[in-house]
Amino acid sequence: MNVLSAVLLLSGALFCVLGAVGMLRLPDVPSRLQAATKPQTLGLLLILVGTALRLPPSYAVGLALVALFQMLTAPVLSQFLGRAAYRTGAVDESTLLCDDLKSVRDNDAESGSASPGA
Amino acid sequence: MISTFVWLVVVWLMLWGSADLGLVLLGAVVAAGVLLLYPLPPVRSRVLRRPHRLVGLGLFLVADLVISGIRVAWDAARYGRKVRAAVIAVPVLSDEDYVIATAANLLSLGPGKFVLQLDRRERVFYVYALGVRSAAEVDRARADVLGLQRRVIKAFGEPG
Amino acid sequence: MSVVFTITFGLLVLAGMLTLVRLVRGPRTLDRVLAVDVLVVLIACGVAVEMAQSGRAMNIALLLAITLLGFLGSIGAVRLIEGRKDQR
Numbered sequence: 001m002n003v004l005s006a007v008l009l010l011s012g013a014l015f016c017v018l019g020a021v022g023m024l025r026l027p028d029v030p031s032r033l034q035a036a037t038k039p040q041t042l043g044l045l046l047i048l049v050g051t052a053l054r055l056p057p058s059y060a061v062g063l064a065l066v067a068l069f070q071m072l073t074a075p076v077l078s079q080f081l082g083r084a085a086y087r088t089g090a091v092d093e094s095t096l097l098c099d100d101l102k103s104v105r106d107n108d109a110e111s112g113s114a115s116p117g118a
Numbered sequence: 119m120i121s122t123f124v125w126l127v128v129v130w131l132m133l134w135g136s137a138d139l140g141l142v143l144l145g146a147v148v149a150a151g152v153l154l155l156y157p158l159p160p161v162r163s164r165v166l167r168r169p170h171r172l173v174g175l176g177l178f179l180v181a182d183l184v185i186s187g188i189r190v191a192w193d194a195a196r197y198g199r200k201v202r203a204a205v206i207a208v209p210v211l212s213d214e215d216y217v218i219a220t221a222a223n224l225l226s227l228g229p230g231k232f233v234l235q236l237d238r239r240e241r242v243f244y245v246y247a248l249g250v251r252s253a254a255e256v257d258r259a260r261a262d263v264l265g266l267q268r269r270v271i272k273a274f275g276e277p278g
Numbered sequence: 279m280s281v282v283f284t285i286t287f288g289l290l291v292l293a294g295m296l297t298l299v300r301l302v303r304g305p306r307t308l309d310r311v312l313a314v315d316v317l318v319v320l321i322a323c324g325v326a327v328e329m330a331q332s333g334r335a336m337n338i339a340l341l342l343a344i345t346l347l348g349f350l351g352s353i354g355a356v357r358l359i360e361g362r363k364d365q366r
Contacts, residue, residue, distance in 0.1 A: 015187060031194075
C-alpha cells in the first residue's frame with residue numbers, strides 16, 4: 001500500500017513538472033494550454049489517489065469529490081481559454097499544419113468581430 | 119429533476135463526509151434551494167442505461183489520459199518551440215445536446231486536444247490538436263475524435 | 279516514506295518555479311492567467327501531499343475551496359480578456 005502510494009505521489013509530481021516544462025518551452029497560448037493544464041490535472045488526480053491510500057477510507061469520499069470537480073472544470077476552462085486565445089490572435093499560425101477554421105473566421109472578421117493576425 | 123435533487127444531496131453528504139438524519143434533511147433543504155434559485159432546463163439523460171458501456175468509457179478515458187499525457191509531455195520536451203499543431207474540422211455524429219456536450223468535454227479533458235469551436239447548425243467540431251506533424255497524423259487525430267464520439271454515443275446516446 | 283514526501287514536495291516546488299517564470303515573462307495576459315491557474319493546481323497538489331504526510335484530513339474542505347475558486351477566478355479572467363477591445 002505504501003509503495004503504491006509513493007509511486008502515485010511521485011509520478012503525480014513528475015507530471016506536474018513535465019507540465020511546467022511544457023509551459024516554458026512551447027511557443028503559443030494553446031500549445032501551452034495543452035502541455036500545462038492537462039498533465040497538471042493528471043498529476044493532481046494521481047496525487048489524490050496516492051493521498052487517499054494513506055488516509056482512513058472515509059476521507060476518500062471527499063478526495064473523490066475534489067477529483068470529480070477537477071475533471072468537470074478542467075475541460076471547461078481549457079475550452080474557454082483556447083477560444084479566447086484564438087479570438088485574440090494568440091495562436092502562432094506558423095505552428096499550425098492546417099487550419100480548417102480559418103475560412104470561417106475570415107467571414108467573421110468582415111462582420112467586425114475578431115481579426116487575428118491583422 | 120428528481121435525479122438532480124438526489125445527486126445534490128449526495129454531493130452535500132460527500133462534502134460533510136458523514137450521513138446522519140439531520141445532515142440528510144439539511145442537504146435536502148439546500149438542494150431544493152439550489153434547484154429553485156438556479157433552475158436548469160430539463161435534460162433527458164440516459165446516463166445509467168448502459169452501465170457496462172459507461173465503465174468501458176471510463177477505463178478508456180483513464181488510459182487515454184495517461185497515454186496522451188505522456189505523449190504531450192514528450193512532444194513538449196523534444197520539439198519545444200518547433201512543435202506543430204492543427205485546427206481540424208470533425209463532423210458531429212450526434213444530434214443530442216448532452217451527448218455533444220459530453221463528447222466535447224471528454225475530448226477537452228484529455229491532453230493534446232480541445233474543442234475550439236462547435237458549429238451546432240452545420241454539425242462541425244473545430245478541434246485544436248497538438249503534436250500533429252503530418253497529414254497522416256491529422257487523419258489519425260480526426261479518427262480519434264470520431265472514435266471518442268462513437269464511444270459516448272454507445273454509452274448513453276440514442277441508438278441509431 | 280519521508281524521502282518520498284521530500285522528493286514530491288521538491289518536484290512540486292520546481293514545477294511552481296518554472297511556472298512563475300512563465301507568469302513573469304508572459305507575454306500575453308492569457309499566458310499569465312494560465313500560469314496562475316497552474317499555480318493553483320500545484321497548491322492543491324501540495325495540500326493533498328501534506329494530508330498524505332500528516333495523515334490528517336482536515337484540509338479536504340480547503341482543497342475543494344482552492345480548486346473551485348481557482349476555476350471561477352480563471353473563467354472570470356478569461357471572460358474579461360475576451361471582452362476587451364485592445365485584445366492584448
